[in-house]
Amino acid sequence: MSKGVAITGMGIISAIGNNVAENFQSLIEGKKGISRISKIQTNHVNDIMVGEIAYTNEDLVEMLGLNSDNSFTRTALLGAVAAKEAVANAGIDDINAYNTGLISSTSVGGMDMTEKYYYESFDNKSVQKYIESHHAGDSSQKIAEQLGIDKSLVTTISTACSSAANAIMLGARLIKSGELDRVVVGGADCLSKFTINGFKTLMILSDTYNTPFDDNRKGLNLGEAAAYLVLESDELVKKDNKKVLAYVKGYGNANDAFHQTASSDHGDGATLAMEKALKVADFNPDNIDYINAHGTATGNNDLSEGRAIIRVFEDKVPCFSSTKAYTGHTLAAAGAIEAVFSILALQNNVIYPNLNFKTQMKEFEITPQLELKHKPLNAVMSNSFGFGGNCSTVIFSKTP
Amino acid sequence: MKQVYINSVASISAQKTFDNAEFLNDFIDHEAVVFPVVNPDYKAFIPPAAARRMAKGIKMSIVASKIALQESGLDQVDAIITGTGMGCLRDSEKFLSALIDNDEQYLTPTAFIQSTHNTVGGQVALELQCKGYNFTYVHASNSFESALLDTKLLLSNEEENNILVGGVDEIGEHTFKLQELVGHVKKEPVKASELFESNTSGAVYGEGANFFVLSNEKQNNSYAELVRVKMFNTLPKDQLTETIETFLASHNLKISDIDLVILGANGDADYDDYYDILSQGVFKETQQAYYKHISGEFNTASSFGFWLAAKTIQSQILPAVVKRNDLKSTGFKTVLLYNQYRNENHSFTLLKQC
Numbered sequence: 001m002s003k004g005v006a007i008t009g010m011g012i013i014s015a016i017g018n019n020v021a022e023n024f025q026s027l028i029e030g031k032k033g034i035s036r037i038s039k040i041q042t043n044h045v046n047d048i049m050v051g052e053i054a055y056t057n058e059d060l061v062e063m064l065g066l067n068s069d070n071s072f073t074r075t076a077l078l079g080a081v082a083a084k085e086a087v088a089n090a091g092i093d094d095i096n097a098y099n100t101g102l103i104s105s106t107s108v109g110g111m112d113m114t115e116k117y118y119y120e121s122f123d124n125k126s127v128q129k130y131i132e133s134h135h136a137g138d139s140s141q142k143i144a145e146q147l148g149i150d151k152s153l154v155t156t157i158s159t160a161c162s163s164a165a166n167a168i169m170l171g172a173r174l175i176k177s178g179e180l181d182r183v184v185v186g187g188a189d190c191l192s193k194f195t196i197n198g199f200k201t202l203m204i205l206s207d208t209y210n211t212p213f214d215d216n217r218k219g220l221n222l223g224e225a226a227a228y229l230v231l232e233s234d235e236l237v238k239k240d241n242k243k244v245l246a247y248v249k250g251y252g253n254a255n256d257a258f259h260q261t262a263s264s265d266h267g268d269g270a271t272l273a274m275e276k277a278l279k280v281a282d283f284n285p286d287n288i289d290y291i292n293a294h295g296t297a298t299g300n301n302d303l304s305e306g307r308a309i310i311r312v313f314e315d316k317v318p319c320f321s322s323t324k325a326y327t328g329h330t331l332a333a334a335g336a337i338e339a340v341f342s343i344l345a346l347q348n349n350v351i352y353p354n355l356n357f358k359t360q361m362k363e364f365e366i367t368p369q370l371e372l373k374h375k376p377l378n379a380v381m382s383n384s385f386g387f388g389g390n391c392s393t394v395i396f397s398k399t400p
Numbered sequence: 401m402k403q404v405y406i407n408s409v410a411s412i413s414a415q416k417t418f419d420n421a422e423f424l425n426d427f428i429d430h431e432a433v434v435f436p437v438v439n440p441d442y443k444a445f446i447p448p449a450a451a452r453r454m455a456k457g458i459k460m461s462i463v464a465s466k467i468a469l470q471e472s473g474l475d476q477v478d479a480i481i482t483g484t485g486m487g488c489l490r491d492s493e494k495f496l497s498a499l500i501d502n503d504e505q506y507l508t509p510t511a512f513i514q515s516t517h518n519t520v521g522g523q524v525a526l527e528l529q530c531k532g533y534n535f536t537y538v539h540a541s542n543s544f545e546s547a548l549l550d551t552k553l554l555l556s557n558e559e560e561n562n563i564l565v566g567g568v569d570e571i572g573e574h575t576f577k578l579q580e581l582v583g584h585v586k587k588e589p590v591k592a593s594e595l596f597e598s599n600t601s602g603a604v605y606g607e608g609a610n611f612f613v614l615s616n617e618k619q620n621n622s623y624a625e626l627v628r629v630k631m632f633n634t635l636p637k638d639q640l641t642e643t644i645e646t647f648l649a650s651h652n653l654k655i656s657d658i659d660l661v662i663l664g665a666n667g668d669a670d671y672d673d674y675y676d677i678l679s680q681g682v683f684k685e686t687q688q689a690y691y692k693h694i695s696g697e698f699n700t701a702s703s704f705g706f707w708l709a710a711k712t713i714q715s716q717i718l719p720a721v722v723k724r725n726d727l728k729s730t731g732f733k734t735v736l737l738y739n740q741y742r743n744e745n746h747s748f749t750l751l752k753q754c
Contacts, residue, residue, distance in 0.1 A: 043504045102633075107516065109538075111496075118500055121578055131578045135485060135699075136517060136538035141744065144633050151643075154633035154745075155546040158487070158517035158538040166535060170550065177553055197499050198512035255480070255525040255534040260513050272531060387513065388522025390534055 004247025004281075004400040005172040006237045009090025009230035011082040012340045014327045015051030015223055019085055023337075024344050027352050028372055032326050034209050034221050042193055048205050050191060051223025051328025053078065064146065071129040073110035076139035078226035079188030080146040086184060087147055090230035091242070098181040098236060101153035102144045103171045104228075105163035105187035107332040109136035112192045139188060153180060158332065160386030161294070162253075163187050164227070165335030165394050169251040171231050181236055186228030186336035195222060195331065202261060204298045210329075212295035212322035213302050213368045215359040220296045223328025227336035229343075234400075246343045249379060249397035250283060252276025256389035262300050267308025269391035270294075270383065274312045277381065277393040285313045287379050288395070290351050292338050293368070294383040295322020296329050305383065306364050321354035321369040335384035335392065342380040342396045349377050402616035404555045405754055406623040407562075410467035411707045412437055412460045413608040413695050420471060423711050424719040427694065431591045433580075434571055435606040435696035455488035455514045457570040458523045460609035465524050465564055472613035478560035479533035480525050481551050482568065483543035485699020487517035489572030497574065520568055533560060541664075541741035543567060544610075544703040545749065548629045555616040566611030567703030576605065584742070586667075593721075595667035595693035603666040606696015610703035612710070618754055623710040624735075625754040627651060635746040637674060641682050644738070647748050655682045659732045660712065662705050663724075664739030666692040671742050678738065679724065687718065687728035694721060702739040702747065709735045709751050 012019065015033025016026035026033065037050045055063070060077035061070065064084075072080070083102075087095065113130035121128055132138065140156040153174070157166045164187030171185035189195075199205050199222060206219035237244060254276060256269030263270065278285060294305055302322075309317055323341050330337055345351060354368035379397040411417035414435035415428055428438065437460065442451050445463045454462070461482070469477065486492075491514035498507055513519065518536040525534050533554070537546035544567030554560045579585050586602040595604060614626060630647060648654060661683045665675040679688050689712075695704040712718050712732050737749040 106538075115496060115500070118496060118574075122581065128582055131582050134575070135540055137485070137540035137543070137745070140539060141633060150634045151632050151636075151639070153549075153631050154539070155537055155542060155549075155631065156539040157535065159521070159534070159536050160516050160518055170535075173553055173557075177557060179549075179553070193499060193504070194496060197504055197507055198495065198509070198515070201507045201509040201512055253533045253535070255522070255531050257525045257529050257531045260519065260522055260526070261509075269531060386518070387516050388518040388534075388536075389525055390518055390522065 004249040004397055005175045005231050006244045007229050007246050007248060007343060008232045008242045008244060009086045010245060010340050010343060011085025011089060012227040012337055013053060013078055013082045014225035014337050015053055016326050020340060026326065027341060028350060030353060030355060032355060034328055040191055040193055042196055044196060044200060047207050049209060049221045051221055052191060053224055071133045072142055073133050073139060074112045074190035075106050075109060075188045076142040078190060079104060079139050079143045082226035083143050083147055083184055083228040086228040086230050095148045100149055100182040101180045102140060102149050103155055103167040103183060103185045104140035104143055105157040105167040105332045106136050106139055106189055107158055107160055107163060108189050108192050108195055110134040110138055111194045112190050115193050147184065159390040160388055161331050161334055162384040162386040162390040162392040163332035163335065165384035165392035166253060168229060168248060168335065168339055168394050169253060172248040172251060175231050175233050182232045184228050184230055187333040188226035189224060189331045189333045191222060191224045206297065209356050210297035210325055211356040212297040212324055212354055213361060214357050215361045217297045217299060217302060219298050221328035223330040225327060225330035225333040225337045227333060227340045229339060246346050246396045246398060247400050248394060250277040250281025250395035252280065252393045254391050256391055258389060261387050263304035263385060265304065267304040269389055270305055270308035270385055271311045273391040273393040277395050281395045286316055288318050288381045289377040290345060290380045291318055291320035292342050292380060292382045293320050293322045294385045295324055297324060303363055306366060310364060310366060317366050319351050319369045319373065321352055323352055325355035338382045339394060342382045345380050346377050346396060346398050350374055401556045402558055404552050404626045405615050405618045406612055406626060406710045407615045407619050408468045408471035408613040409623060409707050409710050410464040411610045411704060412440060412464050413704055414438065414606050415694050418467065423715055423717065424721055427721045429591055429593050432589045433586050433604055434576065435604060437608050455491050457488045457568050458520055461520045461524055461566060461568045462527050464566060464609040464611040468564060468611040468613050474562055474613065477530060477562045477564040477613060479554060479563045480521055480530055481535045481547040481563060481565045482521040483537045483547035483700050484517060484520060484568050485540050485543050486569055488514045488519055489570055489575055491515045493572045493574045540745050541699055541739060542631050542745040542747055544700045545629050545631050545747040551614050552626055552629060555614060558616060562613060562615045564611060564613055566609060567700030568609040569607055569698040569700045571605060571607045592693045598667050599669050601668060601670050603668045603697035606698050606701065608695060608704060610707045622754050624713040624751045627750040627752050629747065629749045632746040637677065640674060640677055644748065651750060657734055658686055658736050659728060660687045660689060660735045662689045662709055662735065662737045664692060664702055664705060665690050666697040674740055688724035689718060689722040690724050691722050705737050705739065706749065709737055713751060713753050
């Protein structure tokens with residue numbers, strides 16, 4: 001079980017960049033993508049900050065070369081842009097040359113259009129095309145079509161904020177079991193009034209820049225993003241002499257079974273997920289050089305996750321940081337964008353700073369990495385936890 | 401590679417199916433465009449105060465999960481895998497309507513929390529106190545099949561040994577109206593027994609929860625073996641027959657080895673031709689069954705088809721109400737299910753007597 005699955009391509013669009021290169025540049029320059037919301041009309045405009053992508057839907061439609069009568073939601077548009085970059089990065093010309101699937105993930109799906117045309121759909125025929133774009137599987141079907149994937153396995157995972165980590169996990173297992181030769185895995189979520197107001201009622205949105213693992217953290221900033229990886233079987237990598245970016249070395253999934261939205265005080269689910277991932281990777285805790293934490297900057301998550309990290313790593317906690325201060329919390333996409341960040345960390349031997357940190361948390365003594373740090377990295381752990389108690393950990397490594 | 405068995409079943413549907421001692425004994429011939437479920441006694445499974453707060457989808461799923469767990473003889477499972485096309489739709493609509501109608505004011509979190517797609521999987525885990533692997537698939541008419549595929553992988557590779565897997569969807573009033581608007585629902589109420597003679601556009605809708613315990617250990621009372629589930633995001637009509645033949649051949653089977661083919665036809669004159677190609681083509685001489693006239697159509701209706709297949713293999717009885725022809729009355733050893741919805745998300749599921 002310890003052999004890793006090869007990653008041969010990646011693509012991303014987030015508030016800190018429209019492709020992999022731009023995202024990396026922002027990460028090492030400490031450049032945040034957090035601002036006031038501009039593309040959604042909401043009464044909460046002055047109470048929240050978000051990680052918004054600069055492109056409008058019209059820009060994205062043009063980039064993808066879609067007809068004006070398309071029924072793409074913003075989730076599908078962002079997903080298609082990132083997935084196309086990943087496939088191009090993997091040097092794939094003929095997607096159907098091998099048995100290739102798509103495992104995508106989303107939490108909002110087509111909610112952006114549904115909330116816009118909720119009542120208007122009954123009177124205005126021209127917006128009825130979005131009715132069938134509402135369900136979560138729609139964006140995946142459209143992304144598959146954009147990639148040219150047909151007659152193949154396409155599915156969608158929705159486990160709240162751990163969704164894309166689970167998509168990567170399933171993809172790796174499908175390759176290992178020989179069910180697919182090649183699979184595009186990741187997730188996409190756009191901002192919507194629905195999620196803004198939902199998180200608002202839970203009172204976990206910060207009115208300023210989010211501050212992960214800070215004692216005075218006030219909550220999260222929502223973000224929008226999409227990111228995808230291409231995973232390939234060893235046979236294909238060998239046959240096509242593919243350049244491997246990194247490997248999916250381990251993965252673990254567990255449920256906290258504690259509360260529908262809150263994490264348990266001591267992070268039982270998170271601990272289990274990290275332990276399982278280490279076991280699949282056949283690693284000891286000291287094999288991990290950097291943890292890209294979930295670190296949403298909510299009171300509950302950072303405490304629970306911090307305690308879980310201490311439970312797993314004891315007195316040898318490796319460098320860790322949350323990149324949510326850069327991008328905001330991109331919900332279902334978070335696991336995929338942080339997978340891209342983890343792979344970039346491995347490729348460039350660099351650990352990103354945990355921005356906006358000022359005050360040490362009282363409950364424990366571990367402190368996130370505060371400055372950009374260059375250090376040889378062999379393995380990076382990425383955590384993603386969500387509502388419904390869903391906890392996921394993926395480990396990326398330089399060698400198989 | 402370990403073999404995978406269906407060790408227990410539980411169904412809450414538009415028919416009285418929650419009692420496993422029965423098998424479609426009393427057919428309810430609904431006449432509507434949307435079929436309501438026959439509710440079990442929720443109080444027998446969930447404290448009434450808790451049940452009142454729960455979304456319909458959660459309630460149905462918890463009861464179905466408990467029935468399935470009980471029948472399997474297990475106290476706990478290693479993993480919970482859920483398929484749902486729309487999640488707890490009524491709560492999504494409730495939150496969204498309140499948001500729009502009250503201009504983002506006076507909102508409470510309950511409906512938002514229940515609106516997330518994985519709320520069913522999370523609630524079942526909470527109820528069973530299961531800290532294991534927990535996934536939710538949300539891919540339209542392949543939501544349940546995705547959950548099944550994952551279950552099969554985990555059990556075959558011995559990553560887990562006993563898994564609770566299910567499909568659930570509930571009707572949401574607003575979404576239903578929108579689906580009526582775009583012609584996905586039949587315009588006039590149809591009698592269930594006459595659905596396939598309606599010859600009109602659209603389907604009749606339904607809701608339900610079907611849960612199963614699958615295991616890599618066979619029990620004396622195992623229902624059947626799950627041999628394979630395969631999905632296709634697209635499948636051109638003219639390649640359907642050939643694709644099925646290739647699929648069967650990969651398991652050393654021919655069309656004539658199939659004792660029963662269960663088709664996901666839903667009475668929609670615009671899309672049932674996929675099923676007609678098979679029922680009038682390669683499977684002309686095979687015993688055929690339809691089920692969506694008794695369950696209604698919903699994203700995870702195929703989990704009801706899976707329930708029907710498991711029950712038929714175990715009892716060796718094919719209830720008259722689902723029979724499409726009369727070629728075979730016993731000897732149901734190898735059963736194939738085929739489903740698609742509106743020409744997307746096709747699936748083949750192959751079961752064998754064990």
